[in-house]
Amino acid sequence: MPRPTIADVARTAGVSKSAVSFALNNRPGVGSETRDRILQAARELGWTPNSKARALSVSKALAVGLVVARSPETLRSDPFFPSFIAGLETLLSDRGYSLLLHVVPDSAREEQVYRRLAAEGRADGVFVTDLRVEDPRPALLAELGMPAVIVGPALPEPFWPAVGVDDAPGIAAAVQHLVDLGHSRIAHVSGPLNMVHGRSRADAWATALAEAGFRDRRCVETDFSAESGVRATRELLKSQEPPTAIVYANDLMAMAGMSWAGAHGIRIPDDLSITGFEDTEIAAHLQPALTTVSTDVVSWGAAAATRLLALVDGAEPATLELPEAHLVVRDSTGPAPGASTTKAPARGRRRT
Amino acid sequence: MPRPTIADVARTAGVSKSAVSFALNNRPGVGSETRDRILQAARELGWTPNSKARALSVSKALAVGLVVARSPETLRSDPFFPSFIAGLETLLSDRGYSLLLHVVPDSAREEQVYRRLAAEGRADGVFVTDLRVEDPRPALLAELGMPAVIVGPALPEPFWPAVGVDDAPGIAAAVQHLVDLGHSRIAHVSGPLNMVHGRSRADAWATALAEAGFRDRRCVETDFSAESGVRATRELLKSQEPPTAIVYANDLMAMAGMSWAGAHGIRIPDDLSITGFEDTEIAAHLQPALTTVSTDVVSWGAAAATRLLALVDGAEPATLELPEAHLVVRDSTGPAPGASTTKAPARGRRRT
DNA sequence: TTGTACGCGTTATCAT
DNA sequence: ATGATAACGCGTACAA
Numbered sequence: 047m048p049r050p051t052i053a054d055v056a057r058t059a060g061v062s063k064s065a066v067s068f069a070l071n072n073r074p075g076v077g078s079e080t081r082d083r084i085l086q087a088a089r090e091l092g093w094t095p096n097s098k099a100r101a102l103s104v105s106k107a108l109a110v111g112l113v114v115a116r117s118p119e120t121l122r123s124d125p126f127f128p129s130f131i132a133g134l135e136t137l138l139s140d141r142g143y144s145l146l147l148h149v150v151p152d153s154a155r156e157e158q159v160y161r162r163l164a165a166e167g168r169a170d171g172v173f174v175t176d177l178r179v180e181d182p183r184p185a186l187l188a189e190l191g192m193p194a195v196i197v198g199p200a201l202p203e204p205f206w207p208a209v210g211v212d213d214a215p216g217i218a219a220a221v222q223h224l225v226d227l228g229h230s231r232i233a234h235v236s237g238p239l240n241m242v243h244g245r246s247r248a249d250a251w252a253t254a255l256a257e258a259g260f261r262d263r264r265c266v267e268t269d270f271s272a273e274s275g276v277r278a279t280r281e282l283l284k285s286q287e288p289p290t291a292i293v294y295a296n297d298l299m300a301m302a303g304m305s306w307a308g309a310h311g312i313r314i315p316d317d318l319s320i321t322g323f324e325d326t327e328i329a330a331h332l333q334p335a336l337t338t339v340s341t342d343v344v345s346w347g348a349a350a351a352t353r354l355l356a357l358v359d360g361a362e363p364a365t366l367e368l369p370e371a372h373l374v375v376r377d378s379t380g381p382a383p384g385a386s387t388t389k390a391p392a393r394g395r396r397r398t
Numbered sequence: 399m400p401r402p403t404i405a406d407v408a409r410t411a412g413v414s415k416s417a418v419s420f421a422l423n424n425r426p427g428v429g430s431e432t433r434d435r436i437l438q439a440a441r442e443l444g445w446t447p448n449s450k451a452r453a454l455s456v457s458k459a460l461a462v463g464l465v466v467a468r469s470p471e472t473l474r475s476d477p478f479f480p481s482f483i484a485g486l487e488t489l490l491s492d493r494g495y496s497l498l499l500h501v502v503p504d505s506a507r508e509e510q511v512y513r514r515l516a517a518e519g520r521a522d523g524v525f526v527t528d529l530r531v532e533d534p535r536p537a538l539l540a541e542l543g544m545p546a547v548i549v550g551p552a553l554p555e556p557f558w559p560a561v562g563v564d565d566a567p568g569i570a571a572a573v574q575h576l577v578d579l580g581h582s583r584i585a586h587v588s589g590p591l592n593m594v595h596g597r598s599r600a601d602a603w604a605t606a607l608a609e610a611g612f613r614d615r616r617c618v619e620t621d622f623s624a625e626s627g628v629r630a631t632r633e634l635l636k637s638q639e640p641p642t643a644i645v646y647a648n649d650l651m652a653m654a655g656m657s658w659a660g661a662h663g664i665r666i667p668d669d670l671s672i673t674g675f676e677d678t679e680i681a682a683h684l685q686p687a688l689t690t691v692s693t694d695v696v697s698w699g700a701a702a703a704t705r706l707l708a709l710v711d712g713a714e715p716a717t718l719e720l721p722e723a724h725l726v727v728r729d730s731t732g733p734a735p736g737a738s739t740t741k742a743p744a745r746g747r748r749r750t
Numbered sequence: 751t752t753g754t755a756c757g758c759g760t761t762a763t764c765a766t
Numbered sequence: 767a768t769g770a771t772a773a774c775g776c777g778t779a780c781a782a
Contacts, residue, residue: 099776451758
């Protein structure tokens with residue numbers, strides 16, 4: 047038995063197709079008695095809209111796309127996407143939208159996928175993540191006429207609508223926390239500086255140090271991987287006057303760095319303080335538990351979905367309030383070696 | 399300028415719509431010269447099939463669904479999905495299929511989503527993950543007439559087509575490795591035993607121990623989270639005659655357990671050997687580096703996609719060969735305390 | 751409220 | 767065999 051169509055509903059209710067359509071979409075043009083009869087018939091027959099027909103008719107795909115250009119290995123260790131997608135979900139499903147997810151290995155394929163989504167009319171809009179500093183995608187999507195929401199820290203030029211938790215306050219709080227603990231040589235292990243979220247964290251670190259009046263600003267750039275985190279840590283700690291604190295751009299590298307340091311007789315936090323970024327599940331269960339920056343990725347996803355759906359509707363994108371990144375102080379940070387300071391750690395931060 | 403349709407192509411080529419359709423689908427019924435003319439016209443106009451129209455007309459969604467029922471927190475720390483999805487991707491995109499991803503918080507919503515995908519005709523088939531021991535989903539999907547591929551370890555009753563890397567050989571190798579190192583009290587920290595992949599690993603561990611002739615089989619069940627891993631570790635190590643080795647059902651718990659042990663003066667691997675499961679990126683960079691079981695999740699995804707597309711086509715599902723789970727020996731396993739054995743660690747395993 | 755054209759690719763029918 | 771005509775899938779929108 048094939049799925050009932052509105053024609054079936056119309057027949058059983060004894061009205062026309064169009065009356066059914068109006069009734070089902072709660073639009074004026076049908077009397078309330080007939081409307082009831084129609085809804086009744088629809089319920090009896092178990093009618094559900096056929097999304098294929100609907101999509102063709104309204105010229106919308108009723109789906110939005112998320113294209114992720116990363117190698118499986120890089121993706122594996124990044125806890126961002128699952129949470130982010132969970133955040134998208136409620137908004138999308140309430141609106142009858144689906145998420146098309148494409149995982150591609152490189153940015154050449156990425157472009158192909160965007161072009162295909164546009165050409166085949168499969169998506170009404172897309173999310174853009176992992177924005178690079180001079181990224182061709184905004185222009186490409188503009189050319190394709192595809193509504194897009196950039197997911198990430200706010201861009202310097204708010205030409206394109208970017209939705210993201212602002213990393214800066216979290217990093218600033220981490221640096222301030224370390225300063226309060228008496229540290230003065232606070233290095234940074236950054237992500238790729240050609241990616242907006244790598245750059246944004248590095249900038250926040252540099253700014254915070256500058257404001258604290260420190261000149262020693264050593265930053266080692268990595269690709270966010272555990273291995274590069276280890277390399278950076280080794281490089282920093284083997285230098286002359288090694289830092290007494292390292293601010294890492296993600297938890298993975300912080301963890302890897304912490305392990306390396308531990309294996310080389312460097313005690314944490316006695317000899318070296320460490321902060322991460324992300325607050326992954328394991329962070330609280332490490333030894334010592336990792337002080338890190340936490341962002342609410344789920345509500346971030348919800349905000350991104352809200353914005354994209356507004357764009358798709360052609361509505362005014364409302365300003366979105368996102369919870370800021372905040373510092374979670376645990377045990378991997380402590381007083382600077384030799385510092386007598388026992389000033390209380392940063393004000394009002396939670397300890398989880 | 400709206401996208402060109404086959405009507406436009408037909409006009410410029412001076413033929414009928416149907417001729418165009420035949421030509422574009424490489425089907426007989428058009429002369430080779432006309433065919434060339436048509437293809438030429440299509441190319442010039444930059445014609446691309448409109449997936450909405452195509453979907454309606456062939457009564458296929460040209461999309462398959464993946465519904466994941468997990469809390470964002472659980473999902474965050476699981477590296478499985480991103481890699482798995484990357485594995486699906488190539489197969490799907492080559493066939494012009496998209497992946498619809500839905501992340502829902504609980505299994506009630508999960509059922510709703512499946513029903514909606516079916517009722518609205520949004521998906522031609524679905525992947526089912528995290529199968530529970532008495533899972534209602536196979537029956538539900540059968541009722542809905544929705545082709546489905548179960549993703550996970552092979553089921554005892556191969557009634558439903560399950561595609562998955564077999565966990566057992568990996569766990570068996572881990573146990574054997576520990577036995578070779580002289581351990582006799584080898585405990586297991588398992589995942590939920592009502593989930594097929596939790597159960598399957600626990601069974602493999604029990605079987606391997608039984609084959610080795612050991613009676614001491616302590617297993618603590620967890621929910622795969624870091625916190626429950628710590629709890630289980632504490633419980634095991636505080637018992638009388640604590641185990642000298644623990645086989646964890648995932649890396650996250652192994653890591654958490656390792657941290658807890660380290661913080662309580664238990665040296666790894668001198669006092670306690672530990673193995674994980676998954677080979678997450680950080681595993682190799684821990685201190686000591688984690689001995690774990692690695693599975694090729696990407697090719698697993700490819701296999702699942704192959705099977706589902708075959709089902710959607712109504713084709714015979716071919717038997718799929720998947721690489722087995724294998725042990726990666728690192729530094730978190732060593733000779734049992736007091737054991738003189740210096741037998742070489744398991745044969746032919748790679749050391750990464 | 752109803753009839754009907756429309757969106758767009760596919761396919762069955764029919765004429766050449 | 768080749769190719770044109772028309773109907774189909776299903777919900778929406780506009781004229782009547």
